[in-house]
Amino acid sequence: xxxxxxxxxxxxxxxxxxxxxxxxxxxxxxxxxxxxxxxxxxxxxxxxxxxxxxxxxxxxxxxxxxxxxxxxxxxxxxxxxxxxxxxxxxxxxxxxxxxxxxxxxxxxxxxxxxxxx
Amino acid sequence: xxxxxxxxxxxxxxxxxxxxxxxxxxxxxxxxxxxxxxxxxxxxxxxxxxxxxxxxxxxxxxxxxxxxxxxxxxxxxxxxxxxxxxxxxxxxxxxxxxxxxxxxxxxxxxxx
Numbered sequence: 001x002x003x004x005x006x007x008x009x010x011x012x013x014x015x016x017x018x019x020x021x022x023x024x025x026x027x028x029x030x031x032x033x034x035x036x037x038x039x040x041x042x043x044x045x046x047x048x049x050x051x052x053x054x055x056x057x058x059x060x061x062x063x064x065x066x067x068x069x070x071x072x073x074x075x076x077x078x079x080x081x082x083x084x085x086x087x088x089x090x091x092x093x094x095x096x097x098x099x100x101x102x103x104x105x106x107x108x109x110x111x112x113x114x115x116x117x
Numbered sequence: 118x119x120x121x122x123x124x125x126x127x128x129x130x131x132x133x134x135x136x137x138x139x140x141x142x143x144x145x146x147x148x149x150x151x152x153x154x155x156x157x158x159x160x161x162x163x164x165x166x167x168x169x170x171x172x173x174x175x176x177x178x179x180x181x182x183x184x185x186x187x188x189x190x191x192x193x194x195x196x197x198x199x200x201x202x203x204x205x206x207x208x209x210x211x212x213x214x215x216x217x218x219x220x221x222x223x224x225x226x227x228x229x
Contacts, residue, residue: 004160033216042204042219043161056216090160092217104210105151106217108160 002027004093004109012115013081021076021112025093032074033106034066035090043090049074050096078114086116121205123223129199131229135192139205142186148209150181151217152190154201161204164190195227 005024013019025032031050035043045058049068068074072093078085092106122140129135141150149168153161165172165179167188172179178191192199204222 035217035219040221042221043217045216045218048216058216088158092161105163105166107163108153110160111158113158 004091004107006089006091006109006112008112009110010113010115012117014117015081015083017081017116018077018079019081019114021078021089021091021114022073023076023091023093023109024073025091026107029093029095029107030072031094031096032068032072033092033094034074034076035092035108036060036085037088037090037111039087046076081116083116086114088113120218121207121220123203123205123220125221126224126226128226128228129192129195131197131227132194135195135199135225135227137190137192137203137205137223137225138187139190140187141205141207144185144207148207150179150185150188151206151208152177152179153204153206154199155204155222156198156201164203195225197227197229199225200227201225 004026007022033048034046036046037043046060046064047054048056052068063079065077088111090111091109094104094106149166151166152164155161165174165177167179167181180189202222202224204219206217208217
């Protein structure tokens with residue numbers, strides 16, 4: 001049973017560029033959440049996707065956008081990159097279709113390390 | 118989501134029990150307590166969760182106080198590989214508001 005996978009593992013961009021990160025949820029999960037983790041801090045919630053729609057959003061600007069596909073995989077897009085966007089980007093999956101069960105537990109992927117120069 | 122408070126760091130001797138406390142005094146009745154750990158910038162690893170009752174699995178035990186305002190994660194026989202940052206969070210179930218609010222966690226160092 002494959003867990004949450006993310007690609008790429010590492011990425012280097014320059015200021016002003018755009019980046020797309022990808023996430024495949026754990027088998028049986030239908031909900032994907034994205035988090036940003038700066039060095040030395042806990043993960044910060046960006047947004048959550050369910051049924052191909054953004055359901056919840058944290059305190060992040062519109063430069064951060066996402067998408068969920070019919071197969072439940074998801075992309076995180078960041079436009080006009082800033083130096084401060086350098087971080088570990090984490091994807092977590094869970095199941096709302098099986099709400100009320102332990103499938104609501106969020107499982108995290110290994111993350112994508114983004115460096116903006 | 119309710120916020121949590123954890124000590125920034127703790128040490129534990131290898132083979133001894135590690136007891137990690139968490140305060141969540143503003144937890145609401147339908148919020149669960151979750152524990153994750155993160156080893157050297159890998160993705161957070163799920164450990165255990167509970168609502169009211171104490172829970173135990175192959176990794177750890179979770180003790181939740183009767184008023185649910187605090188909890189303790191117990192690693193019964195800590196090993197060097199348990200050195201990590203441990204996060205205690207509270208979050209809702211059965212709703213689209215499933216986001217998790219992380220604090221800075223507790224850095225547990227297991228020493229030989």
